[in-house]
Amino acid sequence: MKRFDYLMPTNIKEAIEAQLQYGERAKFISGGTDVLVRLKQRALDVDCLVSLRRIPELKGIEANGNTIRIGAMSTFRELIQSQLIKEQLPGLWKAARVLANPQIRNVATIGGNISNAAPSADSVPPLMVLNTNLLIHTPNGLREEALEDFFLGPGKTRLKEGEVLKEIVVNLPPVNCKTFFVKVGRVSQDIAVVNGAMAIELEGDQVKTVKCVLGAVAPTPLRLKGVEQRLLGQKIDPHLLRDVQQLAEEEVRPISDVRASAEYRRHLSGVIVRRLIEMATGI
Ligand SMILES: Cc1cc2nc3c(=O)[nH]c(=O)nc-3n(C[C@H](O)[C@H](O)[C@H](O)COP(=O)(O)OP(=O)(O)OC[C@H]3O[C@@H](n4cnc5c(N)ncnc54)[C@H](O)[C@@H]3O)c2cc1C
Structure with a gap:
């Protein structure tokens, strides 16, 4: 595999700056289960990977009023273990349980699953049926957009250079x-x-x-x-x-x-x- 720089920023601002410095020659990496496969297959060529793993702001799953906020770095294992997800978002919980295998679920993140924009991504249908929004950290601040409008094609999203998916905001449906x-x-x-x-x-x-x-x-x-x-x-x-x-x-x-x-x-x-x-x- 070709040599590349590997950066591990500890906050979102640093991650964005690092990505902008390398431009399109840099990629964010979360669990790496898509990025590393593509690098090994030489389907992806980068000079730098910017890891999001050490950024606490991207973690956590919590209820907030009528929404559930899922940090983009939440792994599928964490989703399965979350009582909140199991009780309030059973469709997503089931999708997490049947995604790949335990080894992949230990590291693969929900943010990576969405940002990777595979048409087959398991977490997307159960989120999209629930009016889910994405909170995106841009170089100029935060913006929120509907998950339904996020995908442009296989591997293509509305994320621009230097933008990090921060949170998945699920609007809870009526109890019935x-x-x-x-x-x-x-x-x-x-x-x-x-x-x-x-x-x-x-x-x-x-x-x-x-x-x-x-x-x-x-x-x-x-x-x-x-x-x-x-x-x-x-x-x-x-x-x-x-x-x-x-x-x-x-x-x-x-x-x-x-x-x-x-x-x-x-x-x-x-x-x-x-x-x-x-x-x-x-x-
Ligand atoms: C053996 C195997 C089996 C698999 N089985 C399944 C399956 O059953 N179902 C399924 O849906 N998927 C499956 N996958 C695909 C993969 O595991 C998932 O898509 C996973 O959720 C990707 O998350 P990640 O954290 O590993 O992403 P990464 O590989 O780290 O990143 C994926 C992409 O998203 C970008 N990215 C990551 N995080 C962010 C962020 N916060 N903000 C902006 N951009 C970001 C990266 O730059 C990259 O382009 C499988 C993969 C493997 C290797």
Whole structure:
């Protein structure tokens, strides 16, 4: 592997200054489970890695009024161990439990998972169905933006040079709103062939509010607005389930790759959406 500088700043300001000094020849590194793989594969070439590991401001998981704030450096192990995440954000908790394997979960961070912008990132669908915002530290101060607007394409986000993802701010849904997560991989511990989450609020047997996001079916995690529209105000029955399964297949824009064909991903999208609704309604 090519030699590069490795800096370990102890606050965000220093990290930003270090990154700006090297410009596009520097990259932030958190857990390194994406960055180091890409360096070894020579898919990434840098003169400097700026580690975020020693920055206390990027750590911690806490409830704050109607939000839960998750420090970008929180590892998936920490998410699994958090009672707050388990009770308040069960969709994210489940996604954390099925991400990779224990060795990866010990170091991989939620901030890295989001910033890396893989269409298959497991943490994104369960966060996106809950109106999540990202708190970003820029060279000029803080800005907040919706997770839904953050992704521009595979590996591409709205983060600019010298910007650090500081916190993930999840707006808690109403108590009756439940979130669910489903992932299908080739084998357990693998990156998703398709993953998906749903936040759904039922009033009696009718759908009051619903949000549905699938991953690995488009260049960025995809909100299925057609499915949501079809479900709103409706009573769940076998006819509706068949309809939304078909709508999901029509809405996705998958590609074929080493993990699956586009055709299989399309089929799986319908099955996952159907399964998410069945989980919500217990049918
Ligand atoms: C064997 C293996 C299995 C895996 N399985 C899965 C899986 O099942 N599901 C899944 O979703 N992923 C999986 N991954 C991918 C990876 O582990 C995750 O995406 C992980 O969450 C990345 O986090 P990290 O802290 O290691 O990121 P890093 O590798 O440190 O960084 C990733 C990218 O984000 C940037 N970055 C990191 N933190 C910040 C920040 N705070 N602000 C701004 N930019 C930042 C870095 O510059 C880099 O571009 C797997 C990886 C491996 C090697």
